[in-house]
Amino acid sequence: MIAEQLVSQSIIPLQTSDTGEVALEMMAELGVRHLPIVNNMQLLGVISEEDVLNFDITEAVGSYGLSLPKPFVNKADHILEVMRLQTELELSLIPVVDEDRNYLGSISIDGLLTQFSRMAAITEPGSILVLDLNKRDYSLAEIARIVESENIAILNSFVTTYPDSSRIDVTLKLNSQSTLNLLATFERFKYEVKATYLETEFVDSMKERYDALISYLNI
CATH class of the missing domain: 3.10.580.10 (CBS-domain)
Known part of the structure; x- marks a missing residue:
């Protein structure tokens, strides 16, 4: 877009x-x-x-x-x-x-975030996982292989970096809400799962962050 x-x-x-x-x-x-x-x-x-x-x-x-x-x-x-x-x-x-x-x-900014959420498939049925890992260990191909091994598909993904840090967050939008086996598989491969959300929980979290941003801009 x-x-x-x-x-x-x-x-x-x-x-x-x-x-x-x-x-x-x-x-x-x-x-x-x-x-x-x-x-x-x-x-x-x-x-x-x-x-x-x-x-x-x-x-x-x-x-x-x-x-x-x-x-x-x-x-x-x-x-x-x-x-x-x-x-x-x-x-x-x-x-x-x-x-x-x-x-x-x-x-x-309101319209921008609305369109981005649609583009990122955030409101599609499924779940969201956030992985915490070192930049040097990041491989989307490997992550996708692990996810697909549990018959789950990645609808979207994005990376969040932090200043003065070698750590990154990898956010995965998945097409399934049944992720218990996937979480165990990630753990077996030494991946740290930082957070998990159902679709509605993630949207609520994003809305809270958006409201906080708007409050900041209104100061």
């Missing part, structure tokens, strides 16, 4: 003539802390709630004289690149542009 397919039609950009009060109202309505400012389809930058509150909210945002950051993704960028940039910059939304830098729309 690419950025162009993730654009939310409900996010309307600000014009330079819009007041700070209008900007705050739109942010509250959309549940975001940032909005793009556009002029003649050209992205001028992204303004935050904090930026607006530092000025007179009755004045037009174009009069603030801000040197606005201009983060964006190209319409053909993959969803993982969108997630990387949005997380790195701690944005509640990110603009999408075409080859000529014309503004096409924005992607909200």
